[in-house]
Amino acid sequence: MQHSQDIVVGYDGSPEASQAVQWAARQAALRECRLHLVHCHLRPLPPEGTQAASIPAGIGQGPSPEIILNEGLALATDTAPGLDVQGSLIYGWPAVHLAKISEGQQMLVLGSRGIGGLIGLLVGSVSLEMAATAPCPVAVIRTMESQPGGAIVVAVDASGSMSALTDACQMAVLTGAPLRVIHVQPQPRGWPARRAPVDGESAEILAAAVARARELTGGTSVEGVLLRNQSTARAILDASRGASLIVMGTKGRGLIKGTIGSTTHTVLHRATEPVLVSRRQ
Template sequence: MHEPKTIVVGYDGSVEAAQAVRWAAEQAALRSCPLHLVHCSLWPLLTNDLGPVPGVVDSGLERSAQVTLEEGLAQAKHAAPEVEVRTSVLYGWPSVYLPKISAGEEMLVVGSRGLGGFTGLLVGSVSLEMAATAACPVAVIRSDEHPDGPVVVAIDSSGSPAALEDACTAAAVTGANLIIVHVQHAPTGYRLLRDPVDIHPAAEALLDSALSTARDLTPGTTVQSQLLTNTSVPRGILNASQGARLTVVGTKGHGLIKGTIGSTAHAVLHHAKGPMLISRRSTTGQNYQEEL
């Protein structure tokens, strides 16, 4: 019997990270899997003086890291008391450790501070880096305001099988409806119709296939599809996902520079306001845990 995969969540003491921990704990409860709460401390990179201050209780940078982890654990237990939680304090950059720890796991969950410096860009650098480098699905959580709407998954011309599978799982465990969206790109100036009469047969066939697959994977879930036309594919996805409890997209590429998660996923990740899941998968069988 295989042990259940783990949901890994990073916690740095911020409000956004606390929101991510609570969401991750709730998902762990729904999926009947353990939670791994990780805090990465950078202080050892800056100083060797980590010990307590003589005569001061609970002082010192090492203790501070442990206190931060305990705060994260309290958040997880408050959200889902029944979930088994493992905790780790690691010394180094989260961009190094989180992808290694989460490789091949159920998902990696991170909060987003949205400190990119550009108006309207809501995703932070750590969230973007995890979405570009992790070897498992990556959930980016921005607030505690999660609508009770459907799970929305965007598929491209490939059918986005990983994203579709992840969306089916999310819909099944939450009891939400599932909406499968495919956006056809139209040149600027194209007359956009709410119900286009010139739907391409290939797009119809793509959605029919995705509908059939989703209904097989989640027989108790209400599944619908939407074929949209927009001059911007990301904009079409964002419009369709308003009010969604989770938006799921696939990804392309394996690096960290802009565009390596795919231009559409990159744009949606930057501008989505609700919880979002980037469907990544490990491309090797390497056990990154052995390196820690």
């Protein structure tokens, strides 16, 4: 089925952004939609004839914005030959422009520039801001190789997380990957995880989500997993190792502008797998 909405991907020439472009191109090919590749350059190039001594440090160094944009476009078409790809070169802060461009689109895809260790727990500032504020679902792609044969993992909370569940089901159908629906029951302090009693309400939440997922996916393999842990984020991360994608909702108390829950925030920081934040305007 032809979709009118684009997949938007940000590209800055980094290895992380390259992986985001490849992931986004494969998604656009599966969805039969256009890929809109955007390169945001922070400062315009100096006017022709400007004396070298008057050019601030950093200006004009490295590849030109046009070269970076064309490099990204070539990478996208190499990844998915025949894909309809549009390129845009924009000057200014990426988060501002990406928010406008991605409004009403299928998805925004960005690379993550975490560098490991305690400092590297932080997702790149643009990716984190977009995950918290963008008007469409946001996929954050890690530098590590994803697992093409891994499951699509979606975490559902007491609300049922319908937006996240719907996005996860669509991804499972498109890719043919099995779907793992997980719900984390808070573990009482002092109880070993395997011995904590199963809460009836938690079991009902999971059962309802699994039933809905099976309706949405048809013949796709759907597994329901009830976890018990004092840390919801830790349980999700442990259950998602080797997944091809983790799908998270945004409902919660929120740490960034009140729009992203603390669990999703932690998963974004610590997951080594690609993460899709199921945002809706």
